[in-house]
Each structure stands twice: as C-alpha cells, then as structure tokens.
Amino acid sequence: MCAIVGNLNRFDELLPLTEKRPLATLPFDCKYRLIDFNLSNIVNANINTIFMVFNERKTQSVFDHIGGGREWDLDNILKHFFTYVYPEQNKTDSQAYYDMIIDYLIKSKSEYTVYMSSKILCNIDFRAVLKVHQTQASDMTVVYKRVMKEQIHETDCLLKVGEDGKIIATNTAGSLSDVPEDELHNLCADIFIIKTNRLIELLEEVKVNGLTDYINKIFRDQMTSSRVSTYEYTGYLSNIFSVKHYFDANMDMLDVNKFNSLLYTSRKVYTKVKNEVPTYYAESSEVKKSHFATGSIIEGEVRESIISRRTEIKSDALVEHSILMPKAVIGEKAHIKYAILDKYVQVQPGIKIIGTAEHPVVIPKGSLVTEDIIEGD
Numbered sequence: 001m002c003a004i005v006g007n008l009n010r011f012d013e014l015l016p017l018t019e020k021r022p023l024a025t026l027p028f029d030c031k032y033r034l035i036d037f038n039l040s041n042i043v044n045a046n047i048n049t050i051f052m053v054f055n056e057r058k059t060q061s062v063f064d065h066i067g068g069g070r071e072w073d074l075d076n077i078l079k080h081f082f083t084y085v086y087p088e089q090n091k092t093d094s095q096a097y098y099d100m101i102i103d104y105l106i107k108s109k110s111e112y113t114v115y116m117s118s119k120i121l122c123n124i125d126f127r128a129v130l131k132v133h134q135t136q137a138s139d140m141t142v143v144y145k146r147v148m149k150e151q152i153h154e155t156d157c158l159l160k161v162g163e164d165g166k167i168i169a170t171n172t173a174g175s176l177s178d179v180p181e182d183e184l185h186n187l188c189a190d191i192f193i194i195k196t197n198r199l200i201e202l203l204e205e206v207k208v209n210g211l212t213d214y215i216n217k218i219f220r221d222q223m224t225s226s227r228v229s230t231y232e233y234t235g236y237l238s239n240i241f242s243v244k245h246y247f248d249a250n251m252d253m254l255d256v257n258k259f260n261s262l263l264y265t266s267r268k269v270y271t272k273v274k275n276e277v278p279t280y281y282a283e284s285s286e287v288k289k290s291h292f293a294t295g296s297i298i299e300g301e302v303r304e305s306i307i308s309r310r311t312e313i314k315s316d317a318l319v320e321h322s323i324l325m326p327k328a329v330i331g332e333k334a335h336i337k338y339a340i341l342d343k344y345v346q347v348q349p350g351i352k353i354i355g356t357a358e359h360p361v362v363i364p365k366g367s368l369v370t371e372d373i374i375e376g377d
Contacts, residue, residue: 001130002049002108002196003042004101005035007118008086008214010055011153013242016364017342022054024118025061026246027325027343029253029263030293030308033065034240036271037121039072044267045126047114050074050081051104053097053215059085071270098207101215102200110196117190117216121238121249123262123269124191129231133193136229140198140222142167143191144230145237146184152176153241157220159186165230167223189233192219236261247340247360250306250323254289274309284315293326300330314349321357325365338375339363 007024017026024035042050054062062083068075084100105113112133114126124143133141144159152158152173160169170188173179202218222228236258238249252258263269276295281287286301293309300317307313308325314332323340330336331349338355342365347353355361355375363369 001045001047001112001114001126001193002105002110003047003051003114003116004104004215005038005042005050005052005116005118006190006214006216007035007052007054009117009119009241011119011241013244014240014246016362017243017246017340018058020058020365021061022058022118023240024054025065026240027308028121029250030291030306031274032269032271034118034121035062035065036269037123038116038118039066039074040267040269041116041122041124041126042114043072043074043270045114045130047126048076048079049104049108049110051084051101052081053084053086056085056087059083065272067272071272095207098203102203105196105200105203108196113194113196113199115190115192115194115215115219119240120189120191121240121262122189122233123235123265123267124233125267126193129191129193132231133229136165138229139225139227140192140194140219141229141231142219142223143189143233144186145189145233147187147237147239148184149176149179149181151239151245152179152185152187153239156239157188157190157223159188159223159230161186161230166226167228167230170220170223187239188220188223189237190216190219191233194219235265243340243360243362244358247323251304251321253291253306254304276309279307282315285313300332322360342367345369 007022009023025033028034074081154173154176156173157170159167162168240246279292279296282299285298288303290302290305292307295309296311298313299315300313303320305319306323311324311328313330316333317330319336321338322336325343327344328341329346331347333350334347335352339353339361341363344366345363347369351369352372353361359375
C-alpha cells in the first residue's frame with residue numbers, strides 16, 4: 001500500500017485555532033499533534049510511501065513538527081514522504097494537483113492506496129481493513145463509524161449500509177435538521193482503500209472533464225458502485241470540525257477507557273521527541289485527574305485539564321476543565337475554567353478566564369491577558 005493524507009479541511013468553527021496552522025497540526029493531549037495519528041496509522045501498517053496535501057500559507061507548523069520524519073522512521077532509505085502545497089489563489093486550476101497525485105501513484109508501484117483526511121481522529125489498523133478489502137474483492141473499501149448526531153458536520157457523508165455490507169445510498173448531512181438525534185448514524189470517516197490503478201483512472205477522468213474537486217469528493221462519488229465494500233470501525237473516533245469538538249476530544253483523554261482505546265492499543269502512536277526534564281510539582285501544588293507533558297512547573301491547582309510542555313502555573317492559581325498549549329504562563333491567583341489557551345499565552349495575576357462546557361473560551365497564540373474574560377459578559 002501507499003498512502004495519501006488529505007489536509008485541505010478548513011472549518012470556520014475552529015478559528016482562531018487554525019488561523020495560522022492547518023487542522024492537522026493542532027496539539028492534542030499534551031504532547032501529540034493530530035497528524036501524529038495519521039502518520040502512526042500509516043507507519044504501523046508498514047506503508048513506506050506517503051503523499052501529504054496542505055493548504056498554502058499553512059505549512060510552517062507542519063515542517064517544524066515533521067522535520068525529516070525520524071520519529072515515524074520516514075528518514076529510512078526505503079521510505080519516502082512527499083508534501084504538496086495546494087495553491088489557494090488559483091483553486092480553479094487543479095491540473096497540477098491531479099498530475100502530482102497521479103505521478104506519485106505511478107511511482108509508488110503499489111497495488112493499493114490508502115486515503116485519509118485530517119479531521120478524523122482514530123487509531124485504525126489498515127492491515128485489517130486491507131484484509132477485508134481483499135476478501136471482498138472490491139475496487140474500493142469505505143471505513144465508517146456509527147455515531148450520534150452531535151458528531152456529524154453538515155459537510156459529512158452518511159451511509160445506508162445493507163446486510164451484505166454494501167452501500168445502498170449516501171447523503172450529505174446538509175443542514176442536519178433531518179438527522180434524528182436519538183439514534184446512531186453511519187458516518188463516512190473519509191478513510192478509503194482503493195486499487196491504485198482504479199484511482200489513477202478516476203483522476204484521469206476528472207482531468208478530462210475539467211472538474212476541480214478535492215480527491216475525497218472523487219472517492220465519495222464512487223461509494224454506491226457495486227464494487228465497493230465497507231469496514232465498520234469500532235474503536236475510539238472523534239470528528240473534529242469545531243472548537244467544541246476539539247475541546248471534547250481532548251477532555252475524552254481524561255476518561256481511562258477512551259484514553260486506552262486511542263493511545264494504549266497494540267498500535268503505538270508516535271510523535272516528535274522532546275528531551276526535557278519531567279514536570280515539577282511544588283509542595284503548594286494540587287492536581288486532580290489531569291494530564292501533563294514535560295518541562296512544566298506547577299505551583300497552583302489543576303483539575304481535569306490538559307497541560308502541555310513548559311507551562312508555568314503560579315501559586316494559588318486554579319486551572320480547571322481547560323487545555324493549555326505549550327509555554328503558557330498562568331499568574332498567581334488567576335482562575336482558568338473551560339478555556340483553551342494557545343501557545344505562549346500569558347495570563348496576569350488575579351485574572352479570570354471563564355467559559356462554559358458548550359462554549360470554551362479560546363485565547364489566541366501569544367496573547368497577554370490583562371482583563372477578565374467571562375463567557376456571556
């Protein structure tokens with residue numbers, strides 16, 4: 001197999017978190033980035049060749065994080081990874097986009113191609129999916145997950161699956177008004193395995209027809225074909241398309257069962273290595289049900305929160321139900337609740353940042369907070 005990771009997902013509901021970075025490089029559970037799960041899924045399946053697509057002007061954090069790919073063994077002489085930057089100024093000209101993918105597929109010499117998007121967080125065994133694909137003798141296999149309505153975005157595709165595992169019908173969620181709230185729905189995870197030759201044929205067809213669709217739209221258009229099978233993923237999955245869903249996915253990691261389902265399976269999740277000292281907990285600190293990365297200094301109180309690298313929480317400060325990204329500084333007697341603090345945020349002493357579970361407050365990268373911020377005020 002070879003792999004394509006499509007990272008052209010953009011959702012206004014995630015701003016300002018994705019203003020200067022792609023969704024794929026959002027920090028997750030203290031020390032990971034979302035793209036770590038894509039790359040780990042691929043590497044754990046012994047896939048040696050990866051093609052990644054990113055939006056123009058949002059690649060710096062990608063290169064900073066991936067570097068030479070050593071953590072995922074991508075610097076091995078037998079492995080290759082390629083990055084394509086999709087030009088935002090000329091979206092109507094997709095010729096180069098399709099040509100690059102076709103060229104990659106031909107040179108990969110792979111019988112099968114795996115495609116996955118960046119907004120789906122999961123730890124999936126592609127070897128198991130491939131086995132089902134081969135058993136069904138299909139042209140393409142679609143991965144889906146049964147989820148409740150709140151996990152569905154209006155641009156997502158829902159599947160009606162027959163008893164034989166074939167897709168009977170598909171529909172875009174649209175306004176979501178017609179999607180029942182009290183039942184599970186088959187969410188297309190935008191994860192596909194397809195015969196490489198067939199994918200090349202499809203890409204050549206859209207070139208001839210002058211279409212400008214992203215590649216995941218090409219996959220979706222083929223799903224009702226008679227030679228398409230399905231694979232139901234039953235592990236932990238989060239569909240991240242808003243601040244609320246991003247916040248909830250991080251908070252899920254404080255649940256032991258969900259944490260183990262995603263991070264403590266037989267398939268390891270790899271990330272960029274940081275050689276730092278452990279986090280220091282002063283005698284004045286008090287910690288309950290929270291996760292910490294390395295290099296932090298904790299003097300205050302932390303409850304049910306995610307604390308990233310090199311964070312400082314001063315004495316008598318209280319952080320609860322919040323996500324602190326790297327190098328945040330929380331001043332003495334400050335109170336942070338239901339908030340997401342991006343990198344390098346500094347909160348002055350005594351300041352309150354209070355959101356709600358439904359509407360967490362987001363503090364943009366590099367901010368200096370000198371006045372109270374309370375949701376609803």
